[in-house]
Amino acid sequence: MTAIRLKGLRSDEELAAAARSSLYLRLTEAFAFPSGALLGAIDSGRFAEELRANAAALPFELPVEGELSADGELEQAYIRLFEVGPGQPPCPLYEGSHRGGRMKIMEELVRFFEHFGLQPGPGDQPDHLCAELEFMHYLAFKEAAALSQGGPVEAFVLAQRDFLERHLCRWLPGLRLRLETVDAPAFYRSLVSVAGAFAAGDLAFLKRRRAKPDTELVPLPD
Numbered sequence: 001m002t003a004i005r006l007k008g009l010r011s012d013e014e015l016a017a018a019a020r021s022s023l024y025l026r027l028t029e030a031f032a033f034p035s036g037a038l039l040g041a042i043d044s045g046r047f048a049e050e051l052r053a054n055a056a057a058l059p060f061e062l063p064v065e066g067e068l069s070a071d072g073e074l075e076q077a078y079i080r081l082f083e084v085g086p087g088q089p090p091c092p093l094y095e096g097s098h099r100g101g102r103m104k105i106m107e108e109l110v111r112f113f114e115h116f117g118l119q120p121g122p123g124d125q126p127d128h129l130c131a132e133l134e135f136m137h138y139l140a141f142k143e144a145a146a147l148s149q150g151g152p153v154e155a156f157v158l159a160q161r162d163f164l165e166r167h168l169c170r171w172l173p174g175l176r177l178r179l180e181t182v183d184a185p186a187f188y189r190s191l192v193s194v195a196g197a198f199a200a201g202d203l204a205f206l207k208r209r210r211a212k213p214d215t216e217l218v219p220l221p222d
Helices: 012-031 036-044 046-056 074-083 102-115 129-148 154-179 186-208
Strands: none
Touching (some): 036 046, 036 074, 046 186, 074 186, 102 129, 102 154, 129 154, 129 186
16 A cells, blocks of 8 residues: 545545545554654644644544644654553554454455455554555545546445444544553554544544445455
């Protein structure tokens, strides 16, 4: 999966899909191991400004509240919280660590990805939060591109709705609650809160839209 850009969008639907895609990408970058570029953006306040600007462009209200500046060494905090620990990290960023039945979850995620010609990168796990957020970024981008070209969008709308309902919206609340029980920087507590609110708001937005049934979507087990 790669970062993608859209230009020349005009309609409200196109702009809404592009705004949603952009915010999913921003969250994907923020939940990855902190790069020098991300740390610089956080320290300068640019990250918080851009996240709030992305949220303001959404087709629904998403208040971005909380502390989005660094209050310590985020690299060490990321490793301590999300990557290492006795048995598993205190707050793993894998869906299967919060819901159980991880193999079944990963199989379903791979079917989602493969249906749209995607697959996780070498060494990546399909149930990592970054993989799921990036997939939503991709689907919203494809929706915006189809709208701009006058093509069909039903498959992309239904896939986003289904993916949120079956995955992100089912485990982000638990991730937020677990993060509150450990000594986590305010930055990550705020980030998880924003991600959970965004996923829930986006699902509600997508459910309000009308899409034709798409028989080509892969049937997924309950």
